[in-house]
Amino acid sequence: MERIIDIATDGRHLSAHRGFLVVSEDRAEVGRIPLDDVAAVIIHAHGVTWTTNLVVALAERGALLVLCGANHAPVAVCLPLDGHHGQNARMRAQWDAGKPLAKQLWREIVVAKIRWQAAVLEAQGIESGAFAMLARRVRSGDPDNIEAQAARRYWPLLMGEEFRRDRSAEGVNALLNYGYTVLRSLVARSVVAAGLHPSIGIHHANRGNAFALADDLIEPFRPLVDLVTVKLAAKGCSEVSSDAKRAYAGLIALDLPGEDGTTTVTMAATYLSQSLARSFETGKASNLAPPRPPSAIELAGLGAVVT
Known part of the structure; x- marks a missing residue:
């Protein structure tokens, strides 16, 4: 590992x-x-x-x-310039990708994220039927902002009606920040290893964000952090303690269902980045391979991560 x-x-x-x-x-x-x-x-x-x-x-x-920074969110990352033998060709294909392809790719990512949110809710014994309907409604580019609609349903169901996602807040929000930082570094690494440039996103395009593509690809993985955070909070953890850090670090080796059998979060991120590179090269969003959402039983493996 x-x-x-x-x-x-x-x-x-x-x-x-x-x-x-x-x-x-x-x-x-x-x-x-x-x-x-x-x-x-x-x-x-x-x-x-x-x-x-x-x-x-x-x-x-x-x-x-x-x-x-003080809120456990990344403010800078040092990454290798020469990450892949075909880097130049892949970056050129990435740069030349048109808006129609980028919108189709973003649709696939949003659908995967919503399905993951549903899987996490089911693992907590919460009805998630509405999320299947929301996933079916996502169109190319998500012009109806179904992602935000799903989030407005998701957070109260998972964290309680009083919860508000605030990156600058302490407690559960700080735990989420830290967990996302761990996965963001993992995804950024897989992006570079696939010969892609992390600042050229398919949806996130803030000029000040050097890791826009990593922030695109992390979306389907975020519910994993959310579920670990819920389990940590249930054990009375309200700050980024050493136990919390070990739990989030353990996520990268968690088993997930893959196309060819069981894989890990690390390998799922690698496969996602490589499939995105193929999508840029072929111009086909169908080549994108987001991580498959696990079943409630498969997500039970998170219990060992949090222990």
Whole structure:
């Protein structure tokens, strides 16, 4: 299992030494991890320093360095420029993709997200029949904003009538921020590894967002974070604790149903990014392969993640 390394203690120093990521404090080593095992390094703490050699070593392995703000949301990411042998051709196809294709691709992503939301609700014993109807109503480009309509139903059902999604809030919202950060780094890595550029989105297009495509592709995976958050809250967890971080980090190895049998969240993200690259190259949205929503029984595996 590739590992997500979270640095949450102030004053740590990160370096690379003989194939290891070495964590030190006051020049004394406090831990080391093989660089080949690292998927992403997420830094939350203040006063953390690192060497250029480490950043280069991570980039050479396709691993990300993610810097987060006080709300646990990423504010900057360092990623490799040379992520795939066919990168130039794929980026050109990505850049040249027309709006009709982008709209068709966004429809597929929104439909997948709504189906995932339904699966999460079912896993919690909540009726989700309306979500199947909403998924069928999504048109190319989602001009009716069915995604937002589904969200207005979804959050009260999952979190309670009083819940409001607020990225700047503490408590459950901070937990969601952290979980999304973990998956965002995973998806951004898979995008780069597939030879695509993360800033060229198919729906998200904010000029200040260097990871628009990662934010597009993360959408079907978000309900996984939502379900973990509900389970953490049920256990009395209301802050981004070490237990919460371990639960979210464990998501990347969670088993999911795939086209060729069981796969992991990591492989599902990789397959999604690769299928998107094929869609750009062929001009066919039908090549896109979003992760299949698991059944309520399959989602029961999240219990082990949260324990």
